Amino acid sequence: MMERLKGKLLILCGVPGSGKTTLQNYLLANHGFTKVITHTTRPKRVGEINGIDYYFEDKTSFFTKNYLESVSYAGNYYGSSYEGLKQALQAKGRAVIVLDTKGAATYVAKLAPENVVVVFVKIPREIQAKRLQKRGDSPSQIKQRLASQEAKRDQKLPKALENQAYELENLDLSKTYQKLSAFVTATFE
Ligand SMILES: Nc1ncnc2c1ncn2[C@@H]1O[C@H](COP(=O)(O)OP(=O)(O)OP(=O)(O)O)[C@@H](O)[C@H]1O
Numbered sequence: 001m002m003e004r005l006k007g008k009l010l011i012l013c014g015v016p017g018s019g020k021t022t023l024q025n026y027l028l029a030n031h032g033f034t035k036v037i038t039h040t041t042r043p044k045r046v047g048e049i050n051g052i053d054y055y056f057e058d059k060t061s062f063f064t065k066n067y068l069e070s071v072s073y074a075g076n077y078y079g080s081s082y083e084g085l086k087q088a089l090q091a092k093g094r095a096v097i098v099l100d101t102k103g104a105a106t107y108v109a110k111l112a113p114e115n116v117v118v119v120f121v122k123i124p125r126e127i128q129a130k131r132l133q134k135r136g137d138s139p140s141q142i143k144q145r146l147a148s149q150e151a152k153r154d155q156k157l158p159k160a161l162e163n164q165a166y167e168l169e170n171l172d173l174s175k176t177y178q179k180l181s182a183f184v185t186a187t188f189e
């Protein structure tokens with residue numbers, strides 16, 4: 001299915017702890033994007049709010065939604081709904097979503113090319129645990145997350161996204177913001 005929509009979606013996917021959520025917040029604050037809020041069965045982190053960070057679901061309510069795609073990631077379910085995407089695009093014509101690479105590949109397959117761009121965010125493996133620690137994840141959460149099949153798979157750009165994704169290394173945050181801004185200006189304006 002190549003669904004044609006009004007507006008354009010920027011997908012952030014990539015390495016665990018690479019800064020996808022941080023970059024999403026930057027785009028919301030500085031580039032007029034609206035966030036596509038996704039659903040998860042993962043427990044809330046400190047400071048997360050239902051309906052802002054995610055729609056937090058239980059294992060029954062999760063399966064009552066109309067998903068464009070859903071995945072299992074490190075032992076929890078995640079899914080993005082058609083309604084969420086359409087609402088976010090209707091708001092300002094440009095929307096941003098954070099997905100794992102499997103979800104990103106599904107969007108690329110399902111949406112028309114003019115409606116979607118993908119940014120794959122990277123950091124070296126050696127600093128991943130430090131980034132997750134900085135966010136407040138516990139040592140056991142970090143171990144479980146980085147040992148998961150999905151986190152290992154997302155260490156590199158999958159074949160399905162080759163030549164489809166802008167690869168963005170996120171070391172010095174202010175330089176990353178500059179590069180992302182330039183990419184958005186070239187792609188959306
Ligand atoms: N360039 C950077 N330099 C230093 N710290 C950073 C940088 N970018 C993000 N961070 C910090 O790294 C931590 C992880 O970032 P974030 O939660 O945005 O990653 P993520 O890719 O969304 O993670 P996950 O894959 O687990 O969903 C946060 O504490 C964030 O503030």
Ligand SMILES: Nc1nc2c(ncn2[C@@H]2O[C@H](COP(=O)(O)O)[C@@H](O)[C@H]2O)c(=O)[nH]1
Pocket residue numbers: 012013014020038039040042069070071073078079080098099100101102103104
């Ligand atoms: N395919 C999807 N991936 C999603 C969705 N919502 C979030 N994610 C990705 O899951 C992992 C883990 O997220 P976290 O918040 O627990 O750190 C990360 O890669 C997200 O990008 C979704 O709806 N679909």
